[in-house]
Structures are given as structure tokens and as C-alpha cells.
Amino acid sequence: MARRWTPQRFVKLRRIRVAASALIVLAVSLGMFQLTARKTVAITVNGETTTVTTYAMSASRLLESQGIDVKTHDIVESSAGGEKLTNHSVVTVQSAYQTTISIDGQEVPFWTTATSAAQLLGFFEANEHAAAKVTVNIDNIYSKLTGGLVINADGPVTVIADGKSSVAPNGKLPAASILDSKGITLGKEDRVSVEKDGGKTILRVQRVTHGEETRTVAIPHGTQTIEDPSLAAGTTVVRQQGEDGEKRQTYSVTYVDGKKESEQLKSETTTKIAIDTIVAVGTKQPETSKSDDANDTSGNADSNENGDAESKNDATGDGSSANGSNGTTGSSSSSNGSADKNTGSGSGTSSNGSSSNGSSNGGTSGKTDSSASGSNGSGNSGNGTSGNTNGGTGNNGSKPNSGSSSGNGSSGNAGNSGNSGNSNNAGNGTSGNTNANNSGNSGSSGTNNGGSGNSNTNSNTNSGSSSNDSNSSSNTNSGSGSSGSGSDSGSSDASNARLWRPTAAQAQAYAAGAAAQRGWTGDDWTALVKLWNRESGWSWSAENASSGAYGIPQALPGSKMADFGADWKNDAAVQIDWGLSYIAQRYGTPSKAWEHSEKEGWY
Template identity: 45%
Template sequence: MARRWTPQRMMRLRTIRIASSMVTIVALLLGFFVCARKTVALEVNGETTTVTTFATTIPGFLREQHVKLKTHDLVRSSTPGQLTDNSTVTVQSAYQTTISIDGQQMPFWTVADSAEQLIAFFEQNEVAANRITVDIKNVYNQLTGGLVINADGPVTVIADGKTSIAPNGKLPAASIIDSKGITLGKNDRVSVSKDGSQTILRVERVTTKEITETEDVPFSTQTIVDDSLEPGATEVRQEGRNGQNQLRYRVTYVDGKEDSRELLDTTPLSTPIDRIIAIGPEPVKETPQKEDNSGASNDEVQSAGQSAGNSAGTNNKQSATENNTGDAAKPSAESSPTPSAQPSQQPSAKPSEQPTSKPTQSAQPTQKPSEQPTQQPSAQPTQQPKPTPTPTQKPTQQPEQPTPSNCRLCKPSPSAAQAYAAGAAAQYGWTGKNWEDLVKLWNRESNWLWYAENKSSGAYGIPQSLPGSKMAQFGENWKEDAAVQIDWGLNYIATHPKYGSPSKAWAHSEKYGWY
């Protein structure tokens, strides 16, 4: 017998369905809670804490823990990409120091806890450590109260021409300098370098002084053409005299030796006087002319023409008509074998044109000597201004792309860019094969040229950022500053979920042709 429907039975069934749904939801929430809950070890500048989190990414985890990151801070995780249970996240705060590579100074962001470690970063990637000098510009205000010099041994201190040994290299630079009784001036320089196994802390005394010097301003020479002089003759019309400027410099001395000087101002004392030289016209180059009557003077030719014209007799009318028809006269003169035809035309037409038309037409040989001197002075001034656009363009072009004052590694050679990248990559732990693969990767991308640009895609710089403006987060001078480009490229590889290291980025580039 089937059960009858009753209100009580309906309520019991509804209660059972609601209870089962609630159990399912609780089970799902409990499962998600168990799976999403992670225990993560967070290490910030050497201090480690164990925290519980539900974050799935490293940036989200750091925001949750209120860890504020600066641009050059290094973040590492034992599980790159996703955050998993029992991961270890390490944060190292970067600070800026100044290094010199082969005498070229550049600001350098580092996480090193000692100068010895900083120099070792370069050495790990086969950059000679004796080429690197660490300049400590403010030893009393560095991370953790002062930069440690050498955590592994003694330090050689050189100051004021004296050399001494500080046995405890674990002390900050400020403490070592104080222990030696050395008082630093405001502009004194403190640097750390390596000479083989010896770590050297050097103090250089810096003084400045303003000096005044007098500088000669050389005169220039002007050349004019004087028709009254003989062809090829020269005459000094005015002797030249140098001018003088007074220059005021601020000179910087390092340990008593001049290191650099800055020009403060220039005061003219006297104006240079130009030297003026007059030259005669160029000698006339006579061109050989064909003469039908060799040795005959013009008068003889003229008289011969007149006598020939008078002795024409009965043919006088015919010669007159031939002279008045221009085209008919020319063939008769050219074809006539006798020399008497040319003299017969010259007195009839050309003597009347010589005084009026020849000076303006400048076609006769008699005008060549007077024409050549007049053309020379007119041609020289017109030719001299032609090269003037080049000096006028240089000043306009140079201010367009000045070297920025805050540019750390501006327009370097590929070798200088690689030297910088060697130390920066070693701070990520990228040495050995990782460094070799990074060199190959950026050789393929840009040949380590800071100005490399892909015309089709717009990718720019040593790491070929697409677009190049992405690198602006590491510095506004990303177009010229190789340090900005390298710092961005290393961070891009480190934080990319598919890479995490140059070797993985290089493997991707080998497979697909890009990274």
C-alpha cells in the first residue's frame, strides 16, 4: 500500500534535503580551506618569520604581509611562479652605491652586505675584481649603519700617505675609519678595492680651489683681391694680433693632485685683430688661337681687307649682298681658302660692337684679364658661407640629446654593459651557465647595444623590451641608460612565470625565437 502524502511527511523531506545541502557546502568550504591555506616562511633582510596565508601569488602574499618593495629590491621564492605550501620567500632591500669599472664611475643598486661581497659578484661572472672599485659616498648613512668592508678577514687602510691594518673587517667602514683616528672631510672620498687577496680601504682627501688663468684667443686671416697688384703678388695690409680671455675655474684636487676642473666663467680682456692679406689677380692663361696669317699684325690684316674690298671691281655689289645676308656670308667665309675673307667681315660688323657689347658679354679674350680678378672676390664670399650650416647645426643638435645628470650608465660599449650586468646578475644568483646563457640571449636580441631597436615590432634596448617604455619604471632615461635596461631585463626574467632564470629564457628563445 503506497504511502499517503501528508504535510508532516513533506516537511521531513524538505528538512532532509536542506541538511544534506548544508553538509555538502561545509565540506566544500572545509576542503578549500585546507587546500588554500599555506604555511610560508618569509625572510626580510635576514629576519625570518613563519606565516599562514591564503594568497596564491608572491606579489599578493607580500601585499598581505604589508611588505613594501622598492624598484630594485630582490624577491626570491623556492617555488617560482605560484605560491605553494611550505614555500620560502626571501626579500632583500637594495641600496645604491657607486662603483668604478676601469675608471668609469656608475651608480649601482645592490643587496650586498659588504663591499667584499659586492666586488665578488663581478668576480663570480669572470669580471676581474681588481677592475672594480666601490665608492662609499656617505659611510655614516648606509644600510644597517654602515657598509661592512670584509666579513672574512682584515682590511688594509690607506689614508694620508700611511698604510695600516684593521684586523676586524666585519666592522662598517665608519667604525674602521674611526678606529684609525681618521677624520673625514665633507668632500673626502672613501673607496674599497681588491688587490689579489687583499682588501683595501682607501681614504682620499679632496680639496677645491678657484684659480684664474689667461687664455689667448687666436686671430683669423682674411684674404682680399686687389686688382692694382701684379698677378700672383701678395701684400700684408694689416698684421694680426691675438686677443685674450680670463678664465675662472674651480679645480678639484685629490690627495694634492689635480683631478678635475670646472669652468665657472669667461671674461674677455681684448678682442683679436684679424690679419688682412691682399693678393693680385690670377695670371691670365692665354689660349692658343688659329691664325691664317702668321706674323701679320692687325693693321696689316685690316689694310689687306680694305685693299681686297676696293679691288673687287665689278663684283662689289655681289659682295655687299653676301655681307648683309647673315647665313649666306658664313658659308662663304668658312669655305673660302683664301685668308682675305675673314678680314673683310671684321671691319664691317665687329669694330662697332666692341666698345658697347663686349664689356657686358665678356666673351672676347681682351676681357679675360679684367674678368678673372672680378670673379674671384665675388666667388670667395659666396663659397665660404656654404660650410657655415654645419657649425650652426651642431649647437642645435647637441642640446636635443644632452647626457642626463642622473644617467647611471649612459651609452656604454657592449663590454662595459656586460661588465655591469655581470655583477647585477650575480646578485640574483645567476652565475656559471645562467650567466653564459644570459650573454647568449642578449647577444641574439641586441648584441648588447643600448640603442638596438626592432623596426617592425618596436622592441628596444639590450633586453628588447616591448614596448621600450616598460623600462621607465626602473629609470626615466631608459632610452640611453644601459643600467636601467639591464636592471629591467633581469627583473623581467626573474619574475616571469615561465622563466625565472636566464637558462630557461634562453631555452624558450632557442625553441620559439623570442622570450
């Protein structure tokens, strides 16, 4: 009996056919993958080539699978471009070593893959026809990295040492062999460098010696000012003439080929002491003369004495102040004879001071129909100093005249004081004059590393008035100290960097050689200059305010560049090395990176 075709059987057979088709497609796909993913590539490491079969999709994965250790500054290139890897590709690895070059006299450590000193110099010449003077410095010609470096693989070498010049025909030898053939022995600190002069390759030896130099240096004298109470106020007398001193300095000096290069102070001895000029300044106040006039006799504020009750002469006290400093006080007083209707008053005031005393004794002498009053001045002090002024007045026996005086002493910062002058008040209500000398001192200080200085401001106001007239005088002095600030935005210094904060021209000179040893000359170099002109203007500190991209290549984030050096914020060599590596891996050449930047606006 024939099997009947039921719907269930039909569905089952269809599923079997679909599964078989899927297996066939999968097998074909795997076969195609095997054919396309499997590659035969050549790996050349420092001139030695091997051929391998691999399924790796990138050059870096290939080298990792083959156990080839690639350092940060090593140059890796794939013939397929960038990191791409195709069948029959050639991957080249060149191990880099560090030597030192000089750019316009500045020594710069430089990672290179050059096989000769002449080739390294040629890298810089390839992209910079009007390049800065570049030399290769060989610190230790016997080392395997620099001393074993061939000087000129293409021709002879000119040797310059000890003022003599000669030619070594075999430039393929390292520096040590060439110098030995010329009978030139190097000292421990002698310098060996390679440079180009037109078509010649020059191997130069510079002799380094040390010596001492002794110099006599003058020590300027100073000036001291002293107060002399025996001299009239305002008078100055030179009591001692100043004289400069002398000191002997000894320097350690480094000479290169007999020319002084640097020096360092070794010792310093004073051989003659400087003598200061001493100037005496008089402080004695002129004495006032006594008069028989009934209305014009004055005494001193420190001690005012009036005659007996029958005298027709008044004594009018002068207001003066004595200002102390640093919490000390000065005072003045007046004393008067006794008589009928004698009155006396006194007051002392202080402001802005931590310690202040004011005292006044006022008294009058005369007949019963007269009155007089005495009042003291006030002493103002700032920052812990105080001053006091006392005044005394007297009247005659015929008219009820009164006089008052005020003197102010004020001090500025740190105990500096000003002393008031004397005031003389005559009878009939005529006001005396008040002279005040005030001083305000300001100090400012600034601190670096973002700190700010402090500002101090002191002000003092002095005034004097007379009892009968409304005349008044005021003096306002202020001293202020402005703040100073300093900042340091740097995170390192030049001693820790290879190319520390260079100019755009210096950065381009470095990049010219670094790019040329990757084969990026001509259009590729032109494209790199345009690319980084657009990105940063070749400024090591360029920073995009919106994205945070930093440095010459505008790395995002900037910390990516730390793989090539810790001080990526200041070291342009780190930035350039990273930028060239980034372009090589992502685009293959600067021309392709520039093409992408033109199209997308970024790279």
C-alpha cells in the same frame, strides 16, 4: 491505504537525490580547497622572520596582504620558485639601497642588497673572473645607507690615505669607525672608496683640492685684402705686416691626491691685440697706345671720342662692364664725333637682377662711303645686383669695316660680381678678345635635431662675339650650396642616466654584479649571457622591427621598463634591472628562462 508510486512522485524524489549529491560534492570540494589553499609560510624581511597563515596564491599577493611595502629594486624570492607560493614556502625580501660603483673608471649608480662593501665587490667577481676594475664609492661615509655599510665582514681591511698604508683588524666596522681609529680626518670633498686587490680589501681615501692655473695663449692674426687703383692689375703689395695677439686665461683646477683631474675656464683677458696683414691688390688697367695705322686705334669704354670728319683714324670702343652689388648699377658710354652717314646704336640688357641699367651710345666718324655701328654689351646680375656694358665702334674712311664687342658681368650669390675684360676690335672684320671673370658663391648650412640645410645655386653665362667673324667665346660659372643636415636621436644625455649607452662589455660587467646578488652565478649566469646574446647582443638600442621589442632584455613594449627608470631607451642599467626582475618573477632563474627560449623561441 498505501501511497501509490506515480511518475510525478518519482521525478520529485530523483531531483531531491541529485540536489543532495551536489551539496555533498560542494562541501567536499570546499573542504579540499581549505586544506590545499590554506598555507603556512615564512616571511623574512631583511633578516627578520615571521610565520603567517595565508590563502594567497603568489608571493606578491602575500606581501600585499601583510602590508609589506616592496620597492622597485628590492629583491623578492620564493623558495617555490618565481612568484609561486606553496605550503611551508619561505619568502625572502631584501631591501635595496643605492651606492655608486666605478666600472673602468666610469661612475655608475648601483642598487644593491649587499651587507658589506666586500660582499658587493664579490658579486662582480663571482661572474666575471677577468672583470673590469670595479670599486665601491662611498660618497658620504656617515650616511646610514653607505657610511653604515660594513667594509669586510670576513676579515681585516687595508687603509690607504695620504700616501700611507696600514691595517685595521676589525673589518666589520663601517668606514667612519675605521678611519676614526686611524686618526684620519676627512675634508668635505675627500673621496672614500673600497676595492679588492687579490685577497685584500682596501679602504682608500683620496684628497680633493682646488687651485688656479694661468696660461698665455696666442691670438692668430687675420688678413685683409684691399683694392688699389694706382697699382697695375694683378699686382699685390703688403701694406701692413700682421702680428699675433695674446690673451691670458685663468683656469680653476681640481686635483685628486695632487694629480690634475679636471679644469674649468674661469676668466679670459686680452693682453695684446692681433694686427691683421693688409694686402693691396692692383686694379689699374693698362693704357692702349695710339697708332697712325688706319685700322688700329682703340679708346676706352667709359669715354670713347672719335676725331673730326676728315680724320682717317677710327676709334674703336672697348666693351667693359661695371657691376654693382646689392641693387646698385654701373654704366659706361661712348661718344663719337659727327660726320656724314654716321650711325649709332646701343642697347642694355639685364637678367636675374632686381635692378639693372644698360646704356650705349654708338657713333662713327668718317667719310660718306663708310658705316659703323656701336653696340653695348650686356650685364647679368644675380640676386639683386646689376651690371652694364657699353661698347663703341668706329671705322676708317676707306673700308666699310665694323666691329662689335660684348662684355658680360655676372654675379653669384649675395652680391658678388664678376667684371668683364676689355675687347678691342680692329678693322677689316677682325674680332677682338673678350675676357670675362665670373664668380659664383655657394653657401650651405646644416641644422641639428633633424633639420636640413638650404641649397642655393647661381649660374651666369657670358659670351662675346665679333661682327665679321663667327668666333665666339662663352664662360659659364655656377655656384651651388649643398644642404647640410643634422639629427639627434637621443632623448636624454649621460648626466641623467646611470649606465648611459654602454658597450656590450660594460653592460655585462654591470649585469654580472646585479645577477650575482640574486644568487645567479655559474650555470645561471652562463644562461643569462646566452639568452641576451640571442635577444639583443647586449645592445641597449636593439629593437625588433616587427614586434617593437626594445633593449637588452627585449621588453615588449619597451615602455614597461619605465618602472625602473624614465630613460629606458638609453639607460642600460634600467633595462638590465627590469630584465632580471622579469626573469625572477616569470621563470625564477635564467636557466629556466633559457630552457623556455630554447623550446619556444622566446622567453
